[in-house]
Amino acid sequence: MAILSIQSRVSYGYVGNSIAVPAIQATGLEVWPLDTVSFSNHPGHGQFTGEVRSAAELEAQIDGLTALGVLDGISAVLSGYLGLPGTAAVVAAAVDRTRASNPNLPFVLDPVIGDNGRHFVREGVAEAICEELLPRADIVTPNLYELGVLCGAAIPDEADVITEAARTLIRKSGLKAVAVTGIERAGMVSNLLVLEETSYETMTLRLDRGFNGTGDLFAALLTAWFVRSGDIRSAFARAAGGLDAATRITAQAKRMELDLPAILKSLKTLCPAALVQGHYPGIQAGSASCRRNRSRAS
Template sequence: MAILSIQSQVLNGSVGNTAAAFIYARLGLEVWPLPSVILSHHPGHGGSEGGPVKQARLAALVTGLAARGAFARCEAVVSGYLGAEAAVPVVTDAIARARASHPGALYFCDPVLGDSGRIYVPHALVDATRTHLLPRADIATPNPFELEILTGLPVPDRAHAFRAMAQLGPGLVILTGFTGTDTTPGTLDILMLEAGNPYHHTVEALPRPFSGAGDAFSALFLAAYLPHRNARRALAAAAAASAALLAATASGGHDELAIVPAQHLWTAAFAAATATET
């Protein structure tokens, strides 16, 4: 069971593939991390160096995987932060190769486009995500702002959020970090719509956000989902492991997710949740 993960990579930090690849491997999954962008560190810290990987190079790497026959064991293709529209044809090609070689292979789209009212990718990538990636996706994990810009629908409360999630396209949509008018103060909702069935899971809100939390959650969810395709159990596992990881990060005073130093905590939470029938 292998995962092709196409998203950003930082040399220092815990975002994108730098977070996801360790999580997948630590949970026993084979992962092929393909960097769409390589940076010295998260741009939010200022002064980062690096940039996008050229489309031709990305395409050649995917072709090399195919020549090796690797797609026959590719259980899922994941896309996260792509940075530019040029990466989209590489993702769609990888999806087609995976599905041709491994019937039942999933495409997991984490549309990393913006947050808190700000789009931080070119608008062409937003359009390409809407028209080329989401129609191919089995699973999508937008945040509330991304859901609004992709659907054009406001999400002031759970009912409106579920309505927008239904419009997004994929059969399984998970909305992370939701705070609406019907959310309990001091908490965040994780909303899930699976085959039209709404479900919500409430978690404690931390005093401040951490870069990479969404990337880690997506990796944890997919790692729990692939073996049994049980969405509620996977959501419970991802939420529990994310809570343990974020609590350890906050209590340790880290400015990056403590994925490696706190691995004993979040893996224990993940294992306990996946062992529970839901």
């Protein structure tokens, strides 16, 4: 079983494919990365060098995989940071090609658009995600800001409102699930899995710092464990457990970037996060800024 992962790549730090590839491999699956950008580091450092891969270059790589006949063996497609609006059409074509031989192949869309009230992708990328990728997706993994972009309106940080917005998106776009990550609630951080008829929430203590790449890690683990189990609830619990371990391990090591070697080691004995059906009682929504602080590019 293999996952086609289409997202960013950096030399220093762990975001995009730089974290997704080893995380997926740690679950026992193969992963074939296509890099939408190649940067020295994530732009959150304030400077970076590198290049954005053109849609034509990515399309040529997919043509090469098609010529080998290996796309028929893909078990899922995962997409993240795009770099350019035109890349969305390439991802969409890749999903369509793989589904030609496997109509039930899952496509997990990590809609990397922005956070904390602002976009950090190029103009037109968000629209391309909504128009080209959202209609093809089975599972989406937005933060609260990105959920608002996908829904066409800002979503207040209230658990019931978030759930209803995600459920409306499920019905409108034909999704199986929406996993909203990094919702801050009264000193805690919540991840919320919304299905058409029910929802599940995980909760962990909020750490007093931000992390780069945790959203990419979550999406990768969710995709991998969904491929392995076919059960979105189980995959969500494992992904949330991995996310919690990653942030705690990195904070304890006092590292700027994720402590990848220690994180990968922890995944071997990963304890899935505890799930509560619906919402944790007695906790009101607080500031809903997401803690995953993804890489930013202009």
